[in-house]
Structure formats: structure tokens, C-alpha cells
Amino acid sequence: MSSEVHLDNRLQLCAAFVRRGARVADIGTDHAYLPVWLCRNNICPSAIAADVKPEPLARGRLTIAAAHMNDRIEARLSDGLQSIAEEEADDIVIAGMGGELIAKIIGGCPYAHNPQKQFILQPMTKSEALLRWLCANGFTIRRQDCCVAGGKYYTVLSAYYTGQTVKPDALFPYTGLLRPYENETHRRFIQGHIDRLRKQAKGDAAFSVLADRLEDYCENGTRDSGLV
Ligand SMILES: C[S@@+](CC[C@H](N)C(=O)[O-])C[C@H]1O[C@@H](n2cnc3c(N)ncnc32)[C@H](O)[C@@H]1O
Numbered sequence: 001m002s003s004e005v006h007l008d009n010r011l012q013l014c015a016a017f018v019r020r021g022a023r024v025a026d027i028g029t030d031h032a033y034l035p036v037w038l039c040r041n042n043i044c045p046s047a048i049a050a051d052v053k054p055e056p057l058a059r060g061r062l063t064i065a066a067a068h069m070n071d072r073i074e075a076r077l078s079d080g081l082q083s084i085a086e087e088e089a090d091d092i093v094i095a096g097m098g099g100e101l102i103a104k105i106i107g108g109c110p111y112a113h114n115p116q117k118q119f120i121l122q123p124m125t126k127s128e129a130l131l132r133w134l135c136a137n138g139f140t141i142r143r144q145d146c147c148v149a150g151g152k153y154y155t156v157l158s159a160y161y162t163g164q165t166v167k168p169d170a171l172f173p174y175t176g177l178l179r180p181y182e183n184e185t186h187r188r189f190i191q192g193h194i195d196r197l198r199k200q201a202k203g204d205a206a207f208s209v210l211a212d213r214l215e216d217y218c219e220n221g222t223r224d225s226g227l228v
Pocket residue numbers: 011027028029030031050051052053056078079080081094095096097105
């Protein structure tokens with residue numbers, strides 16, 4: 001196995017959110033490409049590559065060994081953050097899972113309310129459910145961006161606990177901090193939401209109204225504050 005690790009645009013965007021010098025826990029690491037890349041490029045001094053299943057963790061161990069990173073990266077069996085202590089990681093990456101599972105993993109983290117911890121999240125599906133959960137549970141979105149990888153559009157966001165629970169307007173779970181009116185990649189990501197809402201609209205006209213409002217937002221950045 002080569003000792004070089006190449007990140008696709010999706011994992012590269014996750015990497016760009018990691019704070020320089022942060023100790024990282026990569027939850028659901030599978031192949032462990034992200035922690036190896038972060039340590040190899042000296043963004044992180046050390047990392048924990050965690051997975052709930054032994055088979056993906058074994059894949060991760062191979063990548064870590066091939067990169068000669070055993071002294072800086074530990075592969076650990078863990079359901080979410082259950083087996084990772086509070087003082088072991090500053091930035092917690094949860095990538096490549098559904099938005100609802102990501103929310104469940106944060107909800108089960110005993111120290112998620114430590115505001116020093118930064119969660120870097122890359123939902124493959126249901127990003128709107130994740131944003132709703134974060135808003136309802138006192139997390140603030142610090143930053144959000146999108147990328148295209150293998151012809152698909154993805155979003156990555158970072159969040160930390162402030163204790164402020166806000167009721168977002170109807171658009172926020174779909175738009176987050178994205179600026180589709182000036183960024184084509186953001187627009188294409190939100191277009192995916194619009195397309196899904198249009199399909200759902202066949203059973204419920206409220207989805208059609210939401211899709212219309214999202215299109216307006218993509219066009220000119222205006223939000224219909226009456227839509228809650
Ligand atoms: C599709 S892979 C994503 C790999 C990598 N994070 C990425 O984005 O390319 C999802 C991984 O999450 C792991 N996983 C699922 N639920 C988990 C949990 N509760 N705790 C830790 N890992 C979990 C799975 O075993 C699987 O290896």
C-alpha cells in the first residue's frame with residue numbers, strides 16, 4: 001500500500017475546517033484517510049481514528065501503518081464518542097453519514113456542551129434534519145461551505161455549543177450559512193434540496209411553497225420572513 005494519501009474534494013473540504021494544531025477525532029473513519037492526511041501535513045499533532053465496526057477500523061489501521069503514522073494516530077473502536085475522553089480531542093469530524101445519525105452521535109457525546117469543542121460535520125443526506133437539530137439543541141453554526149466530488153454536491157459545516165436555542169425560519173435548515181446567490185457551488189447544493197422538495201410537493205403543497213421560496217433565495221438572497 002502506498003504511504004501517500006489523497007483526499008477527494010469532500011474530505012479536502014472537511015480538512016480545511018480543522019483548526020491548525022487541533023487534536024482530531026475522526027468518528028466513522030473507515031479508511032482513516034482524513035486523520036492520516038491531517039497529521040502528514042502537520043495540521044494536527046495527533047489524531048484518533050474511530051469506528052464502531054472492526055472491519056472499517058482494520059482498513060484504517062492499514063492506512064495508518066502504511067503512512068508510518070502509528071506514533072501519532074490511534075485507531076480505536078468506539079460507538080460515536082463513547083470511548084473518546086473529553087481531553088483527547090479538540091476538533092471532532094463526523095463525515096460520510098446521514099444527518100440524523102450525526103445528530104444522534106453528537107447527542108450521545110457527554111462533553112458536546114463544551115464550547116471549546118468544534119464539530120466538523122459532513123452529512124451525506126438529510127442535512128436539513130441536522131441543521132434543525134443543531135439549532136434546537138443550542139449549537140451555533142460557525143462556518144459552512146460546499147464542494148463537488150465525483151459529480152455530487154456536498155456540504156460541510158462546523159458547529160459549537162453556545163446554549164442558545166433558536167427557532168430558525170423555514171428556509172434555514174436548507175440554506176444554513178450558504179450564499180447561493182453569489183456562489184454557484186452553494187446554489188447547486190441547494191438545488192438538490194429544491195428538487196427533493198418538488199418531488200415531495202406532489203403529496204403536500206407546503207413543500208411546493210418552500211421550494212419556491214428557496215428558489216427566490218437562490219436568485220436574490222431574499223427570505224420570506226412570513227414562512228415559518
Ligand atoms: C461511509 S463511511 C464514511 C468514512 C469517512 N468518514 C468518509 O467520510 O469518507 C461511514 C463509517 O461510519 C461508521 N459508523 C457508523 N455509525 C457509527 C457510530 N455510531 N460510531 C462510529 N462510527 C460509525 C461506519 O462503520 C462506517 O465505517
